Amino acid sequence: MFKNLIKKLSTEFDKNKYFIFIKLCIVIMAFLIAFLLTSICITAAGANPFEVFISIIKGAFGSPERMTEILVKATPLIFAGLGIAIAFKGGFWNIGAEGQIYLGAIAATIVGVKINLSPFILIPAVIISGFLAGGLWALIPGLLKVRFGINEIILTMMMNYIAIHTASYISHGPFRDPDGSLPQTAELFKGACLPVIINKTRLHAGILLAIFLCLLCYLIFKKTLLGYKIKAVGANPRSAFYGGINVFNTMIITIFISGGLAGLAGMGEVCGIHYRLLDGISPGYGYTAIVVALLARLHALWILLAAVLFASLDIGAGFMQRTTGIPSSIVCIIEALIVICILGSEILERKLMRKKVEK
Amino acid sequence: MLLEMKNITKHFSGIKANDGIDLCLRKGEIHSLLGENGAGKTTLMNILYGLYEPDQGEIYFKEKPVKIKSPKEAIKLGIGMVHQHFMLIPAFSVLENIVLGSCSFLSFLKLKEIRKKIQDMINIYGFEVELDVPVWQLSVGEQQRIEILKTLYYGAQLLILDEPTAVLTPKETEDFFLIIKSLVHKGHSIIFITHKLKEVMSISHRVTVLRGGKKIETIYTSKTNEFELARLMVGRGITLESKKPSSIGNTVIEVKNLYALDDRNLNILKDINLKIREGEIFGIAGVDGNGQKELAEVITGMRKATGGKIIINNLNVTNLNPGEISMKRVAHIPEDRKNTGAIMNFTIGENAILGHPDFFKDFFLNYTKVKEFSDSLIKNYAIKTAGSNSPAWSLSGGNLQKLIIGRELSEKPLFIVAVHPTRGLDLGAIEYIHKMLIKECEKGVAILLISTDLNEILMLSDTVGVIYKGQIIDQFPAKETSVERIGLLMAGVM
Incomplete structure (x- = not known):
């Protein structure tokens, strides 16, 4: 029956529309399967899956404050997810977004606590310094990879620890708040703080920058030669070289932008939320962002959606734990299953497309 | 007759990669398979090794009809293949690489016995191989010997060597030929895929020439010469109309x-x-x-x-x-x-x-x-x-x-x-x-x-x-x- 349906539809659509239709069907199916599997897990844990889902949704979207909180959580995921997506498109397996986030946070903090100027100068300054710090940090494994062919996955991952502990050193040591008892830096000058865009919430201007950069990245890949070159180098460096693309430069640019975007996530956390650097300022955003990027299939606009999805699951999870008594970690299972189902569906999709092409 | 392949035909998306090819191999023979790239040599050997299934044709091994559906079955029959690109794990020692894949997941490793068995084989065939060296330290020629040893250890009587000399230096090639000769003395048979005419002439007993997916001829190397082989390999005569001379400038x-x-x-x-x-x-x-x-x-x-x-x-x-x-x-x-x-x-x-x-x-x-x-x-x-x-x-x-x-x-x-x-x-x-x-x-x-x-x-x-x-x-x-x-x-x- 399903086959007949596809056949019927495929005669009505032309091939490209058919591909899009297939893609959509498969994504919806993947989500359904993911929720079905989670339901089984929840039932096995002795709870009612509907209750759990409803309380997650209530927790996430139950009040305007909670909804702004989703966007607050989504902001670093969007920044870092974008950075990772660009790197992955360009053939650089950047697992180091976490470290780049910390470097962005460090740089923004140093600028923000040392310089006291009007926000019109200081806000661009913290944004640029956050971007530069993340980008340069990523260039260390980047150059080692491009120049000497060293595996970037291991390098970027190991460098995360260096970054995290450097941030810890800075907040415990040289930049520690002299007036406070906690291991954290002094508060930033007012001029370095990103403005809150909705009163009485934590939602700051970082989200606007994140959305803007999403659009910018989308346009880079849709409209510019640079986007084409990044994709070409990522898809096949030899063909790209044959096509006259400077593979070395393109990779370096890709890696720098990637690290810079992740660095902005750290800047956003410091200048938009905590107004200082403290231990564990990123609870693994850099890793969640990998999942966000993959779920969005490295597509800039889909990253917005994927980041919001993960942020709302996160916010909803806390609420669910309080109301139903089911541990919030069940959400991790949901997240994992969604990713597995979506990525797994790509195989099916490719198979169906190939079949169609062969006909 | 150790092996007979009859009328082997294989299509790939409408193109005949093998078109009714016959090949037979005697015990203790070195048989060269000669042809340009795309002539169908590798396809034919992949069929024999169970990697492809032929569209048509029969294979007889030791006078019995066989259907080889996977390399595993080929190995079981006693057919081994050494690919152009080696399938060795660089960090493992020679011994570990040889053992790898020969024992089932659950069986205990009887390394001592295996070592003795392999050492005996090395002595018999006159290989110069150390068993405890990690493979990454070995030269290409030595790695190739490990590959051959591996197929022998699995019990191969027929060895398919896919362009074995392509990666070797001239000195390594000489050593390699010595090994091949000692294998044949011990009763093994060899199919030698190549497009180097000199090597065909110096090492093999018979040669089968393929061109454009078809078998052109099988001849004794003693009854032919490089010139004739070259002619058979590249084809004779111009079948298509040639281009008119054009006006040539700077x-x-x-x-x-x-x-x-x-x-x-x-x-x-x-x-x-x-x-x-x-x-x-x-x-x-x-x-x-x-x-x-x-x-x-x-x-x-x-x-x-x-x-x-x-x-x-x-x-x-x-x-x-x-x-x-x-x-x-x-x-x-x-x-x-x-x-x-x-x-x-x-x-x-x-x-x-x-x-x-x-x-x-x-x-x-x-x-x-x-x-x-x-x-x-x-x-x-x-x-x-x-x-x-x-x-x-x-x-x-x-x-x-x-x-x-x-x-x-x-x-x-x-x-x-x-x-x-x-x-x-x-x-x-x-x-x-x-x-x-x-x-x-x-x-x-x-x-x-x-x-x-x-x-x-x-x-x-x-x-x-x-x-x-x-x-x-x-x-x-x-x-x-x-x-x-x-x-x-x-x-x-x-």
């Missing part, structure tokens, strides 16, 4: 004393000199692996020259990168269309502009124009596809090649480097591509045509150069030569 490209290294950092090009003029097709004939691939790569900027000069239109372009050389209006139809000429995961439209100067100049890329351009290519070059948004992997080989050629010709080149432009394509596509090249030539474009297909070379070229061991050993007008003479030169016997 020199477009000149290559002077060119030297270059191959992927293993060995000297591959040694003092290459050539000149190509407007309206001239310069064909380079030669057995694969004699430096023609590297020559094309150096000229188009894909590989660095270690010495010498390349001058295009009076400009020194030596060691510029491919983009810069392409700007000098040089088109490149590369050997590997799937991994160099195109990006398989890109759409046809995106592939149509790869390296195209009209699109590679501004910051912005106008995808409406890209679509217009690729639609025009699809129309003008009769590329069969659902549209310019389809991925390149959905194209057949011939259509992909048409796309690449269309793109390269749309750059209005003054000089074209075409490497194996028709390899693996069906007749219709071949004819079409030949027409396109001739048309360009008539416009006054200089063309360097590299091909192992001698018919193609003779049909299209005005001048023919023969490359052998990285040198152009002779060049002459295509009209004044014969297939026989080129065959001899290609084999390095003249």
Whole structure:
């Protein structure tokens, strides 16, 4: 029956529309399967899956404050997810977004606590310094990879620890708040703080920058030669070289932008939320962002959606734990299953497309 | 008779890779399988090793009909294969690599017994192998011995060696031949895949020549010579009508004393000199692996020259990168269309502009124009596809090649480097591509045509150069030569 349906539809659509239709069907199916599997897990844990889902949704979207909180959580995921997506498109397996986030946070903090100027100068300054710090940090494994062919996955991952502990050193040591008892830096000058865009919430201007950069990245890949070159180098460096693309430069640019975007996530956390650097300022955003990027299939606009999805699951999870008594970690299972189902569906999709092409 | 393959036929998407091939092998025989790339040698051996299933034909092993469905079954029968690319784990020791795959998951490793067994085998066959050295420390020749030892340990009586000497130095090749001879003394049989005539003559008892998926002949090496083999391998006579001589103009490209290294950092090009003029097709004939691939790569900027000069239109372009050389209006139809000429995961439209100067100049890329351009290519070059948004992997080989050629010709080149432009394509596509090249030539474009297909070379070229061991050993007008003479030169016997 399903086959007949596809056949019927495929005669009505032309091939490209058919591909899009297939893609959509498969994504919806993947989500359904993911929720079905989670339901089984929840039932096995002795709870009612509907209750759990409803309380997650209530927790996430139950009040305007909670909804702004989703966007607050989504902001670093969007920044870092974008950075990772660009790197992955360009053939650089950047697992180091976490470290780049910390470097962005460090740089923004140093600028923000040392310089006291009007926000019109200081806000661009913290944004640029956050971007530069993340980008340069990523260039260390980047150059080692491009120049000497060293595996970037291991390098970027190991460098995360260096970054995290450097941030810890800075907040415990040289930049520690002299007036406070906690291991954290002094508060930033007012001029370095990103403005809150909705009163009485934590939602700051970082989200606007994140959305803007999403659009910018989308346009880079849709409209510019640079986007084409990044994709070409990522898809096949030899063909790209044959096509006259400077593979070395393109990779370096890709890696720098990637690290810079992740660095902005750290800047956003410091200048938009905590107004200082403290231990564990990123609870693994850099890793969640990998999942966000993959779920969005490295597509800039889909990253917005994927980041919001993960942020709302996160916010909803806390609420669910309080109301139903089911541990919030069940959400991790949901997240994992969604990713597995979506990525797994790509195989099916490719198979169906190939079949169609062969006909 | 140890092995008989009868009437083996195998199609790949409409092209006959093997067309009714017969092959028989006696016990204790070294049997060479000779043919150009694409002649069907590897396909035939992959069928024997259980990697492909034949469309037609029977296999008899030790007089019994067998159906080999997987390499596992082949190994069980006593057929072993040593691939061109070794399947060894560098961090494991020699012993561990040999043991790997021979015991089931649950059985305990009886390393002591196994070691003794392998040591005995080493003594019997006279291998010089240390068992406890990690494989990454070994030379290529030693690694190859491990591969052979591995197949012997699995109980192979018939060994298939896929171009075993391609990766070896001359000294290693000699050692390798000694090992082969000792294997045969012990009663093993060997199928030796190669396209090197000298080796065929020096090592094998009989030789089967394949060409274009068909068996041409099986002969005793004692009753033939290199010259005859070359002739059988490349085919005789010109079946297609050759190109009319065109009016030849000024020199477009000149290559002077060119030297270059191959992927293993060995000297591959040694003092290459050539000149190509407007309206001239310069064909380079030669057995694969004699430096023609590297020559094309150096000229188009894909590989660095270690010495010498390349001058295009009076400009020194030596060691510029491919983009810069392409700007000098040089088109490149590369050997590997799937991994160099195109990006398989890109759409046809995106592939149509790869390296195209009209699109590679501004910051912005106008995808409406890209679509217009690729639609025009699809129309003008009769590329069969659902549209310019389809991925390149959905194209057949011939259509992909048409796309690449269309793109390269749309750059209005003054000089074209075409490497194996028709390899693996069906007749219709071949004819079409030949027409396109001739048309360009008539416009006054200089063309360097590299091909192992001698018919193609003779049909299209005005001048023919023969490359052998990285040198152009002779060049002459295509009209004044014969297939026989080129065959001899290609084999390095003249």
